[in-house]
Amino acid sequence: MIELDSVSVSVPASAGARRGQDQPDEVTILQPTTLTLTERSVAVIGANGSGKSTLARLLNGLVLPTRGYVRVDGLDTHDDGRAVRRLVGFVFSDAEAQLVMPTPREDVALSVRRTGVERSRRAERVEEVLASVGLLHLADVSVHALSGGQKQLLALAGVLATEPRVLVCDEPTTLLDLRWRTHVTALLGRLEQQVVHVTHDLDAALLAERVLVVDHGRVVADGAPDESVAAYRALMATRVGTTDEP
Numbered sequence: 001m002i003e004l005d006s007v008s009v010s011v012p013a014s015a016g017a018r019r020g021q022d023q024p025d026e027v028t029i030l031q032p033t034t035l036t037l038t039e040r041s042v043a044v045i046g047a048n049g050s051g052k053s054t055l056a057r058l059l060n061g062l063v064l065p066t067r068g069y070v071r072v073d074g075l076d077t078h079d080d081g082r083a084v085r086r087l088v089g090f091v092f093s094d095a096e097a098q099l100v101m102p103t104p105r106e107d108v109a110l111s112v113r114r115t116g117v118e119r120s121r122r123a124e125r126v127e128e129v130l131a132s133v134g135l136l137h138l139a140d141v142s143v144h145a146l147s148g149g150q151k152q153l154l155a156l157a158g159v160l161a162t163e164p165r166v167l168v169c170d171e172p173t174t175l176l177d178l179r180w181r182t183h184v185t186a187l188l189g190r191l192e193q194q195v196v197h198v199t200h201d202l203d204a205a206l207l208a209e210r211v212l213v214v215d216h217g218r219v220v221a222d223g224a225p226d227e228s229v230a231a232y233r234a235l236m237a238t239r240v241g242t243t244d245e246p
């Protein structure tokens with residue numbers, strides 16, 4: 001279970017996008033937010049710069065709250081950061097940034113070594129994880145030879161190998177074509193972990209159990225997918241043709 005208790009995130013104004021002569025010292029990029037996420041699949045949607053990544057990064061302590069608390073299964077991201085990161089895996093949109101070894105087998109093996117799997121079982125575990133994302137047949141090719149979709153699957157495999165209880169995916173399909181987007185989204189839907197999926201893909205959001213809409217650093221809609229997606233479409237319809245920053 002993920003709990004956000006009166007969480008807000010502020011950054012120094014000098015680092016914020018709205019810096020100006022008479023601006024305050026701090027810019028709040030996530031307004032006070034209280035949420036409890038228990039659903040197996042939660043999607044987060046919203047315009048560019050609305051605060052989705054900030055919200056996602058709070059969930060595994062990549063971003064710490066300026067005020068309030070984030071807890072995952074009772075563990076506080078501030079006080080128990082390492083334990084939270086073991087519970088919460090994070091997948092980025094740029095898979096390449098997550099891949100560090102020359103081949104898929106070695107990359108997943110690196111993650112498996114970080115878990116408590118016995119040495120004698122590790123090779124088998126690597127194959128299990130690669131098979132679970134459909135990459136076993138490419139286990140020993142160069143990572144550079146993989147397609148964008150395959151790289152994203154491998155990044156996902158690397159995170160799954162650490163056996164997280166929660167998976168936070170920040171736009172994991174943004175760089176993928178429709179076929180791979182559909183494939184990766186379907187795979188996320190089959191995982192047994194709780195999945196929080198930040199996405200611009202409204203079809204993918206509609207598959208979640210609960211959808212949050214973030215706008216100007218606030219959760220402005222939160223509920224059933226069709227209602228939240230409709231609220232988001234209505235919100236965006238008022239902005240078409242404008243280029244104002246959130």
Ligand SMILES: Nc1ncnc2c1ncn2[C@@H]1O[C@H](COP(=O)(O)OP(=O)(O)OP(=O)(O)O)[C@@H](O)[C@H]1O
Pocket residue numbers: 011015016017029046047048049050051052053054055
């Ligand atoms: N560390 C930071 N310092 C200053 N500003 C930041 C920082 N992190 C985020 N921001 C600003 O906060 C706002 C929200 O950013 P965030 O990355 O959470 O948005 P997003 O909804 O994920 O956007 P996108 O869909 O474009 O990825 C943006 O205006 C961004 O520039």
